[in-house]
Amino acid sequence: MKVVGGSASVPLALGLARELSIDLVDVGFEKHPGGFPDGERYVRLLGPVSGEHVVLVQTTHPSPMIVELFLLADAIRDAGARRITAVIPYFGYGRQDKRFLDGEAVSAKAIAKHLAVDCDELLTMAIHNAGILKTFPLPAREVSGMPAIGRYLKSTKVDMLLAPDDNAIRFAKEASAIAGVPFDSLEKERIDSYTVKITPKALAVHGKSVAIVDDVISTGGTIAVAAKELKAQGARRVIAACVHGLFVGPAEANLKVCDDVIATDTVLSPHTKVSVAPEFAAAIRALR
Numbered sequence: 340m341k342v343v344g345g346s347a348s349v350p351l352a353l354g355l356a357r358e359l360s361i362d363l364v365d366v367g368f369e370k371h372p373g374g375f376p377d378g379e380r381y382v383r384l385l386g387p388v389s390g391e392h393v394v395l396v397q398t399t400h401p402s403p404m405i406v407e408l409f410l411l412a413d414a415i416r417d418a419g420a421r422r423i424t425a426v427i428p429y430f431g432y433g434r435q436d437k438r439f440l441d442g443e444a445v446s447a448k449a450i451a452k453h454l455a456v457d458c459d460e461l462l463t464m465a466i467h468n469a470g471i472l473k474t475f476p477l478p479a480r481e482v483s484g485m486p487a488i489g490r491y492l493k494s495t496k497v498d499m500l501l502a503p504d505d506n507a508i509r510f511a512k513e514a515s516a517i518a519g520v521p522f523d524s525l526e527k528e529r530i531d532s533y534t535v536k537i538t539p540k541a542l543a544v545h546g547k548s549v550a551i552v553d554d555v556i557s558t559g560g561t562i563a564v565a566a567k568e569l570k571a572q573g574a575r576r577v578i579a580a581c582v583h584g585l586f587v588g589p590a591e592a593n594l595k596v597c598d599d600v601i602a603t604d605t606v607l608s609p610h611t612k613v614s615v616a617p618e619f620a621a622a623i624r625a626l627r
C-alpha cells in the first residue's frame with residue numbers, strides 16, 4: 340500500500356503514511372517553476388505505484404483541487420495501481436446534495452460520478468448529508484472527525500460543548516462523550532449565506548469555558564451568533580471548534596468574539612490544530 344497526496348492535503352497524507360507505516364509517493368505539481376500562468380493544475384507521480392493499493396488523499400476545496408484529484412486518480416490508474424481508495428477529507432460541493440430547483444445540478448452526485456471513473460472506494464469526513472453517500476456509484480463511507488476534536492477539547496479542559504444548530508447535534512454529542520463533558524444545543528434559522536438567527540434559549544454557561552462544535556465554519560456567521568449569545572449569558576471562555584475550517588469572506592472578523600478557534604487538517608488554515616490522520620488510518624486498516 341502507498342499514499343499519494345494532492346497539493347491541498349500534503350500534511351494529512353504524510354500523517355496517514357506515518358500512521359500506517361507506508362511510503363508517501365512524491366508528486367510534482369508544477370511543470371514549470373510557478374506553474375501554468377492560466378492557473379491550470381498539473382501532476383506527475385515521482386515514484387512507482389504499479390500493482391499497489393494506493394490511498395489518494397485530496398481535499399476538494401478550493402474547486403481547482405477537484406481537477407487535481409481527477410488528474411491524480413487518472414495518473415495512478417494509468418501507472419498500474421490495482422486499487423485506489425480516495426480519501427477526500429472535505430467533500431466540496433457536498434451541500435448541493437439534491438435538486439432544490441428544476442434544472443439544477445446535483446453537484447455532490449456529479450463529483451462522485453467522475454470519482455468512480457478511476458477510484459474504487461471513497462472515505463470522507465463530516466459530509467453535509469451522509470445519506471447521499473448511499474447514492475454514489477462507488478462504495479463510500481463517512482469517517483468521524485469528532486474523536487480528534489473531542490481529544491483536543493478534553494486537553495483544553497472545557498466545561499461543556501454547544502451545537503449551534505440541529506445539524507451539529509450529532510457532532511457535539513459524539514465529541515462530548517470523548518471530552519467527558521455535557522453538551523447543549525441552539526436552534527438556528529438561516530436568513531441568507533451570511534446571516535443566521537438563533538432562537539433565544541437560557542444556557543447554563545455562566546463562568547464556564549464552552550466550545551461550540553460544528554462540522555464546517557464557512558463565513559463564521561453561525562459561530563459569531565452563538566458565541567455572542569454565550570458571552571451575553573456569562574460564559575468565561577468561548578472556543579470555536581470545527582472539522583472543516585473554510586474561513587471565507589468575513590470569517591476572521593466574525594470569529595474575533597471567540598477566545599480560540601480550532602480546526603482539523605481536512606482543510607489547511609492558520610487555525611488547523613488537530614490532525615484526523617489517526618481517524619482515517621483506522622478506517623483504512625479496516626478496509627477489506
Ligand code: R5P
Pocket residue numbers: 504506507532533535553554555556557558559560561562
Ligand atoms: C450548517 O448546517 C453547517 O453545519 C454550518 O453551521 C454552516 O455551514 C456554517 O456556515 P457559516 O460559517 O457561514 O455560518
